[in-house]
Amino acid sequence: MRLLLDTHLLLWWLSGDPRLPQQVVERVQAPGAEVFVSQASLWEIVIKLSIGRLQVDLPDLERQVPLQGFRWLPIRNSHLLAVGEVESDGVHRDPFDRLLVCQSRMEPLLLLTGDSQLKRYGSTVILVA
Numbered sequence: 641m642r643l644l645l646d647t648h649l650l651l652w653w654l655s656g657d658p659r660l661p662q663q664v665v666e667r668v669q670a671p672g673a674e675v676f677v678s679q680a681s682l683w684e685i686v687i688k689l690s691i692g693r694l695q696v697d698l699p700d701l702e703r704q705v706p707l708q709g710f711r712w713l714p715i716r717n718s719h720l721l722a723v724g725e726v727e728s729d730g731v732h733r734d735p736f737d738r739l740l741v742c743q744s745r746m747e748p749l750l751l752l753t754g755d756s757q758l759k760r761y762g763s764t765v766i767l768v769a
Contacts, residue, residue: 644749
């Protein structure tokens with residue numbers, strides 16, 4: 641099973657946050673699971689850190705991703721171009737989430753997220769609670 645963690649789930653995983661759904665733990669630890677973290681999540685974290693909305697040790701985060709057995713997923717031009725094709729009704733306009741959806745569709749990967757608004761983007765989005 642090929643999984644893509646959304647940014648919140650990544651941060652919760654790395655910090656041992658109790659809000660991390662057990663379903664995420666089970667999927668990530670399942671035999672044969674390949675877990676990816678998008679460079680879009682790193683970009684989002686850097687931006688939120690720079691505007692004071694988040695406190696993260698960036699060098700540690702960068703090291704921890706592979707130490708957890710996760711793989712960085714690069715942002716490709718095809719992923720970016722696909723963002724313009726993702727339907728938006730104005731409800732969910734977060735560019736990082738939309739990029740994660742496109743990556744999950746194109747790679748393909750199952751995007752694990754706690755954001756119920758993303759579920760409408762199809763079968764590659766798995767809502768965890």
